[in-house]
Amino acid sequence: MTIPTLTTARLVLRPPVYADFEAYAALWASPRSAYMGGPHERTRAWGWFCHDIALWHLFGHGALMIELKSNGECVGQVGINDGPLFQEKELGWLLYAGHEGQGYATEAAGALRDWAFKDRKLPTLVSYCDAANVRSIAVAQKLGAVLDPDAPRQDPEDLVFRHRH
Template sequence: MTTIPTLTTERLILRAPEQRDFDVFAAFYASDRSRFIGGPLDRDRAWRQLATEAGHWLLLGYGRWIVADRDTDQAVGMVGIWNPEGWPEPEIGWDLFDGAEGKGYATEAAEAARSYAYDVLGWDTVISLVAPQNTASAAVAARLGAAKETEFDHPRLGHLHVYRHPGPQDLVNGGAEAYA
């Protein structure tokens, strides 16, 4: 059984998805905000998506975390390493729930996830896939130092830009976050 580690940053906790996160997760997937990642979804399909997120850890030994406010433990998004069947290679992905955008949470959490990929998993590269119309995610990728490298056509999600993140050797502050 894979144990999902907890990561902490200055303002956030990256933790395993839990049943108590489902309502805010389902609300995100019911909204137009989820359009770049396969939504909107009804509650039944959102439940299956949350189960997929948790199962990804079991199958691959890594995955995406619920991102929670460190002071309140309120879920504000989901960020982490995603590599389902058909993906070109592992990616760092981020989704912020309603009201969490514009606070730097995606960048802060994605930096922690990338550090985990490099420092714990021992990887030397990672990508992020961004829909061309998703200018907010493209801005996060740029803040993370990722550069558009190529393009990828996914059979369900359509045309995506592939952003390559700097490798661990290229990061000034590339060290590990606090792993609990």
């Protein structure tokens, strides 16, 4: 499976490489990961990092790193999660500290969502949001996702936003 590279007006969404792991592990070790079940130790972050890449080979979709076109800086990740850890195919995003509030998550997630609907022919995606994560909820809403109170979820406290083609 060839992992795609997607581009938007400001971003390059590219396959993860080993050099991306340090910033990724730092995010998982920080309080910023609390909305995603963290903080987690480095070995757990490595498991998630490998999971994000393996999804491409197992399901034909997975995670892409978010890189700024202007300077090549990696500012986060967007992905389609799948497998036994997720109730449904999940469109998720994360940004590294200092890169919030600039529309990067919305731009990246919108591009990956559109790719999933067009190229992978997925009929729907969900985004699981911690009820206290107002920024993530805002991204889901900006993308046009609607709250689906009947959607299955592993964490009963999560809000589930549904994206439809």
